[in-house]
Amino acid sequence: MMAPPAGPLRSAAGAQLLRDWIEAAAERHPDKPYICSVDDGRTITFGELRRLTRQIATFLRGRGIGANDRIALLSGNSIAHLGCYLGVMAYGATICTIHVEMNRRHLDNILARLAPRLVLHQGGLGLDDLLAQVSAPRLALGAWHRPAKGTFFAGVADCRPSDAALWSVDPKDDAVIFFTSGTSAAPKGVVLTFREHLSNIVPTADGFGITGDDRIYDFRSFNWASAQLFGALVPLCRGATLLMGRKFSASRYFDHIRTHGATVAAGNPTVINMLLNASEGTGRAAVPTLRFITSSSAPLLPEEWRRFEARFGIPIAQGYGSSETGWIAANPGPARRFGTVGRPLPYHDLAITDADGRRLPRGVTGHVEIGGFADNDYRHLAEDGTIRVTSRGRIRTGDIGFVDADGFLHLTGREKELIIRGGVNISPLEIDGVLMREPEVAEVATIGVPDRIWGEEVVSYVVLRPQAQRAADDILRAARAQLPEFKAPKRIIACGELPKTARGKLDRRALLEQWKQTEAAQGRAAHATQGDISMSSSISVHPQLSHCGIYVRDIGRQVDFYTRILGLVLSDRGVSSRLGTELAFLTAAGEHHHQLALISGRRPQDGTTVNQLSFKVADLDQLKEMFRRARDAGVREIRQVNHGNALSFYFADPEDNGVEVYMDTPWYVPQPHGAPIDLTLSNDEIMAQAERHCRATPGFMPLEAWKADLEGRLAHAN
Numbered sequence: 103m104m105a106p107p108a109g110p111l112r113s114a115a116g117a118q119l120l121r122d123w124i125e126a127a128a129e130r131h132p133d134k135p136y137i138c139s140v141d142d143g144r145t146i147t148f149g150e151l152r153r154l155t156r157q158i159a160t161f162l163r164g165r166g167i168g169a170n171d172r173i174a175l176l177s178g179n180s181i182a183h184l185g186c187y188l189g190v191m192a193y194g195a196t197i198c199t200i201h202v203e204m205n206r207r208h209l210d211n212i213l214a215r216l217a218p219r220l221v222l223h224q225g226g227l228g229l230d231d232l233l234a235q236v237s238a239p240r241l242a243l244g245a246w247h248r249p250a251k252g253t254f255f256a257g258v259a260d261c262r263p264s265d266a267a268l269w270s271v272d273p274k275d276d277a278v279i280f281f282t283s284g285t286s287a288a289p290k291g292v293v294l295t296f297r298e299h300l301s302n303i304v305p306t307a308d309g310f311g312i313t314g315d316d317r318i319y320d321f322r323s324f325n326w327a328s329a330q331l332f333g334a335l336v337p338l339c340r341g342a343t344l345l346m347g348r349k350f351s352a353s354r355y356f357d358h359i360r361t362h363g364a365t366v367a368a369g370n371p372t373v374i375n376m377l378l379n380a381s382e383g384t385g386r387a388a389v390p391t392l393r394f395i396t397s398s399s400a401p402l403l404p405e406e407w408r409r410f411e412a413r414f415g416i417p418i419a420q421g422y423g424s425s426e427t428g429w430i431a432a433n434p435g436p437a438r439r440f441g442t443v444g445r446p447l448p449y450h451d452l453a454i455t456d457a458d459g460r461r462l463p464r465g466v467t468g469h470v471e472i473g474g475f476a477d478n479d480y481r482h483l484a485e486d487g488t489i490r491v492t493s494r495g496r497i498r499t500g501d502i503g504f505v506d507a508d509g510f511l512h513l514t515g516r517e518k519e520l521i522i523r524g525g526v527n528i529s530p531l532e533i534d535g536v537l538m539r540e541p542e543v544a545e546v547a548t549i550g551v552p553d554r555i556w557g558e559e560v561v562s563y564v565v566l567r568p569q570a571q572r573a574a575d576d577i578l579r580a581a582r583a584q585l586p587e588f589k590a591p592k593r594i595i596a597c598g599e600l601p602k603t604a605r606g607k608l609d610r611r612a613l614l615e616q617w618k619q620t621e622a623a624q625g626r627a628a629h630a631t632q633g634d635i636s637m638s639s640s641i642s643v644h645p646q647l648s649h650c651g652i653y654v655r656d657i658g659r660q661v662d663f664y665t666r667i668l669g670l671v672l673s674d675r676g677v678s679s680r681l682g683t684e685l686a687f688l689t690a691a692g693e694h695h696h697q698l699a700l701i702s703g704r705r706p707q708d709g710t711t712v713n714q715l716s717f718k719v720a721d722l723d724q725l726k727e728m729f730r731r732a733r734d735a736g737v738r739e740i741r742q743v744n745h746g747n748a749l750s751f752y753f754a755d756p757e758d759n760g761v762e763v764y765m766d767t768p769w770y771v772p773q774p775h776g777a778p779i780d781l782t783l784s785n786d787e788i789m790a791q792a793e794r795h796c797r798a799t800p801g802f803m804p805l806e807a808w809k810a811d812l813e814g815r816l817a818h819a820n
Contacts, residue, residue, distance in 0.1 A: 115300040116273040117194040120335075121155075124192060127341045128152035136338065137181050140319070140358045141348045144247065146181050148341070151188070154246065156263035158189030161254075163266040165220065165239075167195050169275045172216050174198045174238075176209075177224040179324050179348050182246045182255065184334055186222060187324065189258075191296075194268030195219075196276040201325040202227050204526070204586065205281055205289050210235070212281055215291060215487045222254050273297040279483060280326060282425050288532075291483030292327070292425045298478065300335070302428030305447040307336045309432025310396070310419060312366065314341040317391070319364035321347030321355075327425045328398060333368060351814035352376045352807040356384045363391045366435075370399040371557060372524035374410050374418065376807040386415035394419045394435045400522045400557055401513055404441050420444065422511065424499050426480050426492075427472055431511045442510040449474045452511070454504055467504045467514055471496055519610050521550030521558050528560060528589050530610065536584050537562055537594075540577050542570035547600050548591065549614050554768075556806070562591040563613060565599060575720065587693065593721075624785075648718040648764075651699035660700050661686050670698065671815055674773035685774045692813035695747050695773065714752070714760035722785050725749060725765045729781045732763075744779040746771030746796045747805060749788070751781065767792065770808035772801040 127136065132149030139145070146154070167173070173190045175197060177183040190197040198216050202224075205212060209229070213221070213236055221240045223229060233240050244253025277296040281289040310332075312318070320333030324346075337344045345362045350373060359367055369377075374397060377384075386392070394417040397407075402420055410418060419433035422443035430452065433444035446452035450472040454462045462468045473496030480493040503513040521528040530548035537546045545565040550558035562581075564574060578594040601612035654660045665672060670688040673696055677684050683703045687696035719725050729751055732740060741752040750764035769792075777795050779788060796802050 115297045116275070117192060117267065117271045117277070117296055119296075119300050120188070120192045121267060123335075123339045124148070124152050124155055124188070127338060130341055134341070135343050137184060137344045137346055138362060139181060139346050139348075140362055144181060146185065146246070151185070153263050154185050154258070155189040155192045156265065157258045157261045158186070159193040159266040160261035160264045161258045162190065162193050162195060163264075164261070167193070167219055169194055169268050169271045170196055172196045172198050172218040172276075172279065174200060174213060174216055174218040174221045175243075175325075176200050176202050176222070176227065176229065177243055177325075178202070179321070179346055180224070181346070182243050183224075183324055184344075184346075185246045186243065186254070187330070187334070188338070191277055192267065194271035194275070196279060198279040199325040199330070200281055201323050202229070204323075204588075206586070207584075208281075208288050211288055211485075212291070215483050215485065216279065217487060271296070278330070280330075280425065282326075288485065290425070293481040293483055293489055294426075294428075297475065299331075299428070301449065301474070302331055302447070303335045303339050305449055306331060306429040306432060307340050309429070309434065309444060309447055310336075310366070310421070311435040311437075312336055312340050312342060316340070316342040316365045316393075317345055317363055318342060318366045318368070319345040319347065319359055319362065320368040321350045322368055322370075327428060328423060329368070331423075331428055332396070332421075349810075349814060351811055352803070353811040354814060356389055359389045359392055364389075365391050365393050367392060367395045369395045369397050369418070370524070371397060371402045371406065372400075372806075373397075374402060374406055375554075376804060376810065378406065378410055378413065384414065389416070392416060394438070396421055398422065398443075399526075400524075407440065422513065426482075426497065427499065430470075430472060430499065439508070439510040442506070442512050444511065445509050446472075446505070446511055452505075455498075462504075464505050464507055464509075467502060469517070470499045470501045470503050470511075470513070472499065473497065519549075521548070521560055523550070523553075523558050523560065523588060524556045526588060533560060533562060533581070533585070533589065533591060536581055537564060537577065537591075539584075540572075540580055542566050542572050542577065545600050547608055547610055547613055549610050549617065551614065551617055560589065560591045561617065562594045563597050563600060564594055566596055578720070648716045649694070649697045649699065650716065651701055651714050651760075653704035654700050654702060655704045655706060657684055657686055657700050657702045661688070671812070673812060676772065676774050678774045678776075687773055689812070692809050695770070695808075714762050716762040716764060719763060719765050721765060722749070722788060725751075725763065726781055726785075728763045742779045742781050744777045744792045744795060745773070746775045746777075746799060746802075747773070747808075749779060749781075749792060766805070767796070768805050769793065769796045770801075770803050770805045771796050771799040775799065 127148040133147050135145040136148045136151050137146050173195055175186055187197050187199060198218060200212055209232055218238045221236055221238050222243050223233065225242050241254040244250050244255040246255045249255035249259055274295045274297060277294055277299045279291055279293050281291050318333060318337050320329055322329040324330055324334060333344055345364050347358060355377060397418050398421045407418055417436045417438060419435050419438040420443050421429060421433060422431040423429040429447060430450055431444040431446045433439060451474055452472045454466065454468040455471045456462055456468050476495055478495065479491045480497045481489050481491050484490045500517045501513050502515040502517065503511055505511055519530060521530060533548040534546045537543055543564050544567045546562060548560060548562040551561045553559035564577065574594045574596040578591060582590040601609045661672060670690050672686060673689050674687040683701055686700040688698045689696050719728060732753055737753045743750045747770050748764045748766055750762050752760065752762050754760060779792060
């Protein structure tokens with residue numbers, strides 16, 4: 103067994119500091135849970151963590167892994183994930199955490215840039231073809247407590263615990279590389295030393311007021327800095343407990359907090375908004391152990407902040423940080439300063455500067471700049487795999503703000519033009535690059551436009567080439583096939599030209615102002631032409647066949663068949679007030695309320711009977727255009743319905759088969775549900791009436807909140 107060296111390295115923020123935290127926690131509370139998985143109830147104690155990290159050290163030493171050697175980890179939230187993350191760092195090598203879902207399109211690029219010595223991956227991610235092309239050794243991660251043969255943790259389990267750490271590791275050696283959610287066309291690889299990564303932990307714990315008695319609930323991805331620092335390392339250094347969630351679930355958020363006695367819960371503005379709309383009956387009394395909820399990743403609007411605290415009586419402590427620098431500021435729990443991101447962590451030496459880098463006095467707005475280590479290099483992994491220094495000594499965060507007289511930081515804007523959708527950074531350049539692959543597109547510009555749920559939504563403007571054979575809707579479908587759902591444009595708008603600056607550069611800010619003016623003008627025009635549904639004949643509508651409904655004799659038996667045999671999930675069930683028949687709605691995908699509707703009423707003598715064919719359109723303009731076409735074609739008995747989660751109209755084809763054309767709404771109400779609508783009204787009036795009706799319906803919530811809950815149920819079912 104090797105003894106640690108004497109001298110300053112032991113107290114410096116190197117790998118030894120992490121080993122000290124693990125050792126201290128295991129000595130004080132060997133049987134205390136360090137991590138508890140709220141999804142399956144499994145735990146790992148501090149004593150078990152100490153043994154596991156020592157076994158990982160033996161395993162890595164046996165493979166000849168040294169300082170700055172990279173271990174790529176492709177995995178979702180689990181005890182195995184964090185055990186590997188901590189074990190590699192405690193040994194002294196470099197752990198590279200990769201969010202597979204967000205970066206799937208870029209995985210070949212990421213792995214080529216990393217050139218890892220070892221690749222560890224979670225099973226069931228569909229990466230076999232990609233991993234087969236990687237030259238480095240590859241191992242399935244496996245379960246840490248009961249590993250299958252041939253997995254990483256099976257190899258670790260065969261190793262004796264030892265102090266086989268790399269004592270030669272310097273605090274300036276690389277500790278972690280992680281990839282952002284898209285702050286550039288390809289995800290940025292942020293490279294942090296042990297000093298950068300671990301020096302952030304104690305100040306963050308102090309800033310939020312975390313103690314060893316806390317139980318921190320965090321569902322965010324532990325592939326990214328915010329959760330790694332606050333959710334994993336802060337409780338480790340304090341001897342607190344992490345309550346880990348696999349993903350966010352609006353319906354189970356407060357239940358997890360209550361069941362597991364959480365004292366602090368992680369959040370972000372999108373989560374806050376979803377909880378506001380989905381948790382009417384929950385209050386402080388229902389979660390008596392909870393001290394506060396954090397909010398980070400994007401600015402929280404003061405209106406939403408006040409509304410949340412007024413409804414639930416639970417304080418929100420907003421914080422602020424970045425991938426390159428860790429947490430920068432933190433609010434002290436319940437003693438938070440409203441409307442701020444807290445006090446800057448002292449070691450960062452935060453300053454507000456003018457354009458030339460001169461420090462500004464308190465109360466004056468300028469650029470946010472930090473520089474806790476005078477000799478520090480801020481680095482990223484370039485496209486060619488080399489490490490590039492982006493700043494030395496001090497770095498601007500890209501945000502604009504000021505520090506008030508009491509030392510609290512206020513953020514007022516950001517320099518860059520990133521789209522922040524639900525707290526996730528989306529690069530307009532990446533979207534532009536995908537759209538420019540389409541031969542019909544001559545120019546493109548993507549912007550973020552205001553959205554009530556996500557903060558910002560993605561909209562792209564395109565200039566089409568002369569004689570283009572496809573319309574904007576066709577290009578939108580092509581883009582959605584190539585991009586993750588969270589990055590895909592909500593709309594693509596064809597225009598004659600894009601705004602440019604005097605120097606000929608694309609002016610995205612001018613484009614956003616143009617979008618706002620157009621939206622306002624369309625709203626005024628819609629009110630001025632109330633009752634007129636005539637649309638331009640240039641509207642291109644291609645309804646997508648979406649789902650089907652069938653009449654059944656025994657609805658209970660059919661529900662059992664489709665859920666038990668085919669793996670669908672029951673999303674709603676009830677009795678139609680119009681038909682008097684029972685309906686069951688089933689789906690296999692979180693983005694669809696239902697893909698199959700079962701309708702009771704089929705008689706024993708009836709043959710196979712189709713209830714309806716349903717076609718989906720993109721928006722209200724297209725729905726009204728289809729309504730106009732049906733009406734102009736002489737179709738009679740058109741029934742217009744607000745289902746809450748959709749606006750529809752129904753009619754019969756020439757052989758009396760039922761046909762539905764519908765568009766999704768951003769809301770959910772329990773199904774079946776139907777109320778009349780009038781598609782001859784203006785867009786604003788239709789949507790306003792529909793929203794008022796939905797909000798007055800018991801069980802109403804934003805669609806994204808319902809989707810998050812359904813995805814949790816689908817994951818549990820699988």
